[in-house]
Amino acid sequence: MDIMSTILDVAKLAGVSTATVSRVINSPEAVREETRDKVTEAMKLCKYKYNALARGFVTKQSNTIGLIIPTINNPVFAESTRGVQDYADRNNIQVLLGNTYYQYKQEEKLVETFREKQVDGLIITTTNPRGAVLKTLVDEEIPFVLLYSTVKKGPMTVVGVDNFRGGYRATEHLVKLGHRRIGMVAGRFSISDRSFHRWHGYRQCLKNNKISYDKALLIQTDYSLTGGRDAVKKLLSLKDPPTAFFCSNDFLALGAMKGARELGLQLPRDLSIVGFDDIRIASYVIPELTTIRQPAYDIGKLGADLLFQRIGGCMKPVHRMLDLSLIVRESTAGPVG
Amino acid sequence: MDIMSTILDVAKLAGVSTATVSRVINSPEAVREETRDKVTEAMKLCKYKYNALARGFVTKQSNTIGLIIPTINNPVFAESTRGVQDYADRNNIQVLLGNTYYQYKQEEKLVETFREKQVDGLIITTTNPRGAVLKTLVDEEIPFVLLYSTVKKGPMTVVGVDNFRGGYRATEHLVKLGHRRIGMVAGRFSISDRSFHRWHGYRQCLKNNKISYDKALLIQTDYSLTGGRDAVKKLLSLKDPPTAFFCSNDFLALGAMKGARELGLQLPRDLSIVGFDDIRIASYVIPELTTIRQPAYDIGKLGADLLFQRIGGCMKPVHRMLDLSLIVRESTAGPVG
DNA sequence: TTGTAGGCGTTATCAG
DNA sequence: CTGATAACGCCTACAA
Numbered sequence: 001m002d003i004m005s006t007i008l009d010v011a012k013l014a015g016v017s018t019a020t021v022s023r024v025i026n027s028p029e030a031v032r033e034e035t036r037d038k039v040t041e042a043m044k045l046c047k048y049k050y051n052a053l054a055r056g057f058v059t060k061q062s063n064t065i066g067l068i069i070p071t072i073n074n075p076v077f078a079e080s081t082r083g084v085q086d087y088a089d090r091n092n093i094q095v096l097l098g099n100t101y102y103q104y105k106q107e108e109k110l111v112e113t114f115r116e117k118q119v120d121g122l123i124i125t126t127t128n129p130r131g132a133v134l135k136t137l138v139d140e141e142i143p144f145v146l147l148y149s150t151v152k153k154g155p156m157t158v159v160g161v162d163n164f165r166g167g168y169r170a171t172e173h174l175v176k177l178g179h180r181r182i183g184m185v186a187g188r189f190s191i192s193d194r195s196f197h198r199w200h201g202y203r204q205c206l207k208n209n210k211i212s213y214d215k216a217l218l219i220q221t222d223y224s225l226t227g228g229r230d231a232v233k234k235l236l237s238l239k240d241p242p243t244a245f246f247c248s249n250d251f252l253a254l255g256a257m258k259g260a261r262e263l264g265l266q267l268p269r270d271l272s273i274v275g276f277d278d279i280r281i282a283s284y285v286i287p288e289l290t291t292i293r294q295p296a297y298d299i300g301k302l303g304a305d306l307l308f309q310r311i312g313g314c315m316k317p318v319h320r321m322l323d324l325s326l327i328v329r330e331s332t333a334g335p336v337g
Numbered sequence: 338m339d340i341m342s343t344i345l346d347v348a349k350l351a352g353v354s355t356a357t358v359s360r361v362i363n364s365p366e367a368v369r370e371e372t373r374d375k376v377t378e379a380m381k382l383c384k385y386k387y388n389a390l391a392r393g394f395v396t397k398q399s400n401t402i403g404l405i406i407p408t409i410n411n412p413v414f415a416e417s418t419r420g421v422q423d424y425a426d427r428n429n430i431q432v433l434l435g436n437t438y439y440q441y442k443q444e445e446k447l448v449e450t451f452r453e454k455q456v457d458g459l460i461i462t463t464t465n466p467r468g469a470v471l472k473t474l475v476d477e478e479i480p481f482v483l484l485y486s487t488v489k490k491g492p493m494t495v496v497g498v499d500n501f502r503g504g505y506r507a508t509e510h511l512v513k514l515g516h517r518r519i520g521m522v523a524g525r526f527s528i529s530d531r532s533f534h535r536w537h538g539y540r541q542c543l544k545n546n547k548i549s550y551d552k553a554l555l556i557q558t559d560y561s562l563t564g565g566r567d568a569v570k571k572l573l574s575l576k577d578p579p580t581a582f583f584c585s586n587d588f589l590a591l592g593a594m595k596g597a598r599e600l601g602l603q604l605p606r607d608l609s610i611v612g613f614d615d616i617r618i619a620s621y622v623i624p625e626l627t628t629i630r631q632p633a634y635d636i637g638k639l640g641a642d643l644l645f646q647r648i649g650g651c652m653k654p655v656h657r658m659l660d661l662s663l664i665v666r667e668s669t670a671g672p673v674g
Numbered sequence: 675t676t677g678t679a680g681g682c683g684t685t686a687t688c689a690g
Numbered sequence: 691c692t693g694a695t696a697a698c699g700c701c702t703a704c705a706a
Contacts, residue, residue, distance in 0.1 A: 359685060
C-alpha cells in the first residue's frame with residue numbers, strides 16, 4: 001500500500017529510461033529481449049503495480065464504460081448487464097454500474113458522474129428517451145447506446161425490440177384463444193416508454209379485432225411482484241372482470257398469478273396471463289408462464305459491441321430491433337363458457 | 338467532445354489563477370463571493386467539465402470501489418449489489434462490477450484490473466476464502482471486505498452469515514416434520530465455501546438426530562435451476578429415495594420443485610423442499626418456498642459501510658455474522674405414511 | 675533500440 | 691482571500 005513504485009523506480013533499478021519501461025509494458029516487441037528481461041526483473045524487485053488511472057489520464061482513454069439501468073433487481077436487466085459485462089471483459093474494458101430506479105433525476109446524475117469519471121462511453125436503459133439527458137449526449141457527441149427502447153430512426157444508436165409488436169402479439173395470442181375481455185397491467189408509462197409502446201400494441205390489436213377498448217381494464221403500476229398482484233386483484237373485482245391479462249413484464253405477470261391464486265382462481269382455467277421478457281424463472285413456475293421473449297443477453301452484448309464501434313470512431317447511428325418471440329406455455333388457454 | 342476546456346481555460350477567462358478555480362470547485366466558501374461568481378460564469382461560458390480522473394490522479398483517491406460477485410444472475414447477489422451501490426451512491430462513490438462465474442482465475446483477474454484502476458477498495462463474494470488472492474490483499478493492506486462467507490476471526494473484515502447454522506436449521510425443520518431420509522442438493526463445494534458450510538450444518542443436524550448420513554443422497558451441482566431439477570430427478574430415482582430435500586440455494590430449490598413436478602409428484606404432499614436465500618420470487622411460486630432467509634441487501638450495505646470505514650483508516654478487522662431466519666411456507670410438510 | 679523532455683488536468687504548498 | 695508552481699505516473703514525439 002504505502003509507497004507504490006512507479007516506472008521511474010523500475011527504470012532506475014534496471015538502468016534504463018522510463019520510456020523503455022513504458023515500452024515493455026505497452027509494446028514489448030519493440031524492445032530488445034535482453035533489456036526487456038532486465039526491466040521485467042526490476043519490476044518484480046520493486047513490486048511495481050501498473051497505474052491504469054495515470055495511463056488513462058494521458059491517453060484520454062479510461063477503458064471504462066458506464067452502464068445505466070433501472071434496477072439490477074429485474075432479471076432482464078441483470079441479463080443484459082451480463083451481456084455487456086462479458087463483452088466488455090473480453091475487450092479489457094471495465095464497467096461502472098448504476099441504477100436509476102426509474103427516476104429521471106437519478107439518470108441525470110449518473111450520466112454526469114460517469115462523464116466526470118471520463119468513461120469512454122455509456123450504455124443506457126432510459127427512463128425517458130426524449131429527455132434532455134440523451135439529447136445533450138447526442139449534441140456533445142458522447143458515444144452511447146440506448147437499450148430496449150423502440151427507436152427506429154434518429155441520431156441515437158439503439159439496440160431494442162419492437163415493443164409495439166410485442167404488445168400486439170401478446171394480446172393477439174389471447175384474442176385467438178377466444179378472449180374478448182382482456183386487461184392490461186402495465187409499468188407506469190411515465191417512466192417506461194417500453195411499457196407505453198406495449199400498451200399501444202395491445203390497443204391496436206384490440207381495435208383490429210373489433211374489441212372495444214375499455215380504459216377501466218388498464219392499470220399502471222410499479223414494475224414489481226406486488227404491483228402485479230394488487231393490480232390483478234383490483235381488476236378482478238370489477239363487475240365485468242377480464243378473463244385474461246397482458247402484463248407488461250414477467251414480474252408483473254408472476255405477481256398477477258399470485259394474486260389470481262389468492263382469489264381462488266386456477267390458471268389457465270379461470271384466467272389467462274401472458275407476460276413479457278421471459279426471465280428464466282418464467283418456465284419454472286406453475287403453471288409455466290406464457291410470455292414474450294426478449295433476447296436480453298444479446299441486447300446487452302450487441303449494445304456493448306456497437307458502443308465500442310462508436311468509440312472506435314464509427315459515428316453513424318445504428319438502430320437494431322431484435323426479434324421478439326411469443327413463448328406459449330401453460331398460463332394461457334381459452335376462456336370457459 | 339473534441340477539445341474539453343480545463344480549469345486553466347476557466348482561470349484565464351475569469352482572470353484568476355487555476356488555484357482559485359480549483360477552490361470554487363472544492364471549497365467554494367473559501368473564496369470571495371464576487372470572485373466565485375466570476376469563475377462560475379466563466380465555467381459556463383467555456384462549458385467546463387470537471388475531470389474526476391485527473392483529480393484522482395493527484396489525490397490518490399479514485400472514489401471508486403470494485404465489487405466482485407459470482408454472477409449478477411443470482412438474485413441474492415443482485416440484491417447485495419444493490420445494497421452496496423445504494424450506500425456507495427449516497428457517499429458519491431462509484432462501483433465497478435465484475436462477475437467471476439465462480440471461477441477463481443476470473444476472481445484473480447478482476448482483483449488485478451480493479452487494483453490497476455486504483456479502486457479505493459474491494460468488496461468480494463469469493464470463490465475461495467483461503468486462496469492467494471485474499472491473502473495478498475491482506476498482506477498488502479488493501480482495504481476490502483468479504484461477503485457471505487462464514488469467517489468469524491482472522492485478519493479479514495467480513496459480513497457474512499452462519500452458513501453452518503443455516504444448513505442446520507433447514508435440515509432441522511425437515512427432521513422435526515418427521516423426515517428421516519433427507520437429500521441435499523448443493524452448489525459445488527470447490528467453488529462455494531458457503532455451500533460447503535451449509536452441508537456441514539446438514540450433516541451435523543442429521544447426526545444430532547441419530548439419522549445416519551448417506552452420501553448417496555448428496556449431489557453437488559451448478560447453482561442453477563436446471564442443476565436443481567436434474568439433481569432431484571436423479572436422487573428421486575434411487576431405490577430408497579428421499580422424502581425431503583435441502584437445497585443450498587433458492588435457484589436449486591426452484592429447479593427441484595420443477596423436477597419433482599415433472600415426475601408427477603405434488604408438493605408438499607409427496608415431497609418437501611427447503612431452499613436457502615429467500616429471493617423475492619420464493620414467496621410467489623406455487624407452492625410458496627420454505628427457505629432460509631439471508632439479509633442480502635443489508636449484507637451489501639453493511640459491507641460497503643465497513644469498507645468505507647476501512648478506507649477511512651480503521652484497520653481493525655471486523656466480523657459481522659448477520660442473522661438467518663427460517664421462513665416456513667408451503668413447500669414443506671410431514672412425510673406421508 | 676533507447677533516451678530526453680514536455681505535457682495531461684488537478685491539487686497542494688507556500689507566499690503574498 | 692489569491693497566485694505561482696511543483697508535483698502526480700505515465701505516454702509519446704523527437705532525437706540520438
